Amino acid sequence: MICGFCSHEFEESDGKKGCGGCPGGCHSIHCPRCNYKNPLEPALVRKIKKLLDKGADK
Numbered sequence: 346m347i348c349g350f351c352s353h354e355f356e357e358s359d360g361k362k363g364c365g366g367c368p369g370g371c372h373s374i375h376c377p378r379c380n381y382k383n384p385l386e387p388a389l390v391r392k393i394k395k396l397l398d399k400g401a402d403k
């Protein structure tokens with residue numbers, strides 16, 4: 346995924362999950378570079394994005 350703040354690309358598994366610092370529990374992935382709280386993408390959204398990506402001319 347790509348950080349919405351600094352555009353740093355990282356694997357979801359590399360991001361910080363469950364940081365313990367977010368109110369109400371952490372349900373986001375923090376960027377390993379800037380610690381920005383990226384919202385988790387639901388699996389459905391990811392699927393659609395993949396489909397769109399496939400169809401796009403590059």
Ligand SMILES: [Zn+2]
Binds near residue numbers: 349
């Ligand atoms: Zn970032």
Ligand SMILES: [Zn+2]
Binds near residue numbers: 382
């Ligand atoms: Zn958090």
